[in-house]
Amino acid sequence: MEHFSPFLSATIDVFEANKKMAERAIEQVSNDGLRTALDEHTNSIAVIMKHVAGNLISRWTDFLTTDGEKPDRNRDGEFEDNFTDRAELLAYWERGWSTLLDSLKSLTPDDLEKTVYIRGDAHMVPLAIQRSLGHTCYHVGQIVQVARIQAGDDWNTLTIPRGQSEQFNQERWGKGKPGK
Numbered sequence: 568m569e570h571f572s573p574f575l576s577a578t579i580d581v582f583e584a585n586k587k588m589a590e591r592a593i594e595q596v597s598n599d600g601l602r603t604a605l606d607e608h609t610n611s612i613a614v615i616m617k618h619v620a621g622n623l624i625s626r627w628t629d630f631l632t633t634d635g636e637k638p639d640r641n642r643d644g645e646f647e648d649n650f651t652d653r654a655e656l657l658a659y660w661e662r663g664w665s666t667l668l669d670s671l672k673s674l675t676p677d678d679l680e681k682t683v684y685i686r687g688d689a690h691m692v693p694l695a696i697q698r699s700l701g702h703t704c705y706h707v708g709q710i711v712q713v714a715r716i717q718a719g720d721d722w723n724t725l726t727i728p729r730g731q732s733e734q735f736n737q738e739r740w741g742k743g744k745p746g747k
Contacts, residue, residue, distance in 0.1 A: 574679075574693070575671065575674060578671065578696055578700060579668065579671055579672070581700060581704075582664075582667065582668065582671070582700060582703065583668070585703060585704050585707040586664050586707075588707060588711060588725055589616075589707045589710045589711065591725050592710055592711045592714035592715070592725060593612060593616075593710065593714060595714055595717075595718045595721065595722060595723060596612060596714045596717045596718060597717070598652070598653050600612070600714075600717035600718075601613045601616075601653065601656070602648055603717065605713060605716065609713075610646060610709075611648060611713070612710050612713050612714060612717070613648045613650060613656050614645070614646055614647070614648050615706050615709050615710050615713070616656060616659075616660045616710065617645050617646075617648070617650070617656070617659060617660075618642075618645040618646060618706065619660070619663060619703060619706045619707075620659045620660045620662060620663030620664070621640060621641075621642065621644075621645040621663065622642075622645075622663070622699075622702065622703075623663035623664060623666055623667045623699070623703070624637075624640075624662060624663050624666050625637045625640040626667075626685065626695075626699055627666045627667045627669075627670040627671075627699070628666055628670075630670045630683060630695075631678060631681060631683060631692075634684045634685065634686065634687065635683065635684065635685035635686070635695070636685060636686045636687075667699070667703075671696070674692070678692055679691075679692050679693055680692070683695050685698070711725065
């Protein structure tokens with residue numbers, strides 16, 4: 568299990584980077600904007616956040632010993648915006664992320680050899696981790712996209728601004744790119 572620590576460390580880093588990206592996007596959206604869907608067929612940022620948190624809580628509570636789809640999870644209810652304010656939404660969001668990160672940080676090398684279940688389907692632990700990472704990143708992308716639209720001209724980019732890649736490369740590496 569010599570790769571356990573780098574694998575788990577990299578996984579945690581990617582989860583944390585995505586959490587931070589979503590939160591930087593959310594900061595740029597008004598309270599009303601968080602609750603506004605782009606149209607009748609899409610979810611608001613608040614609903615996406617609620618779903619992500621609910622999923623993380625269900626999947627990562629007692630991760631190694633119980634099915635990832637907990638009997639008390641109300642997945643359909645995750646798509647209803649019933650938070651009273653931003654603080655309540657953010658507290659639930661944080662609960663989901665804390666559940667995930669605490670569980671990941673408690674894993675041992677031997678745990679990677681174990682099988683866990685999600686909706687009754689067997690998954691080796693690394694697959695379950697990657698499944699959760701993919702699902703979460705998918706929804707973080709949605710949050711960022713909707714936030715970008717909601718913020719309009721007031722948006723502050725989360726990555727290298729469009730048209731500034733060469734400037735970034737120059738600042739990062741000076742003349743030329745790595746390996747040249």
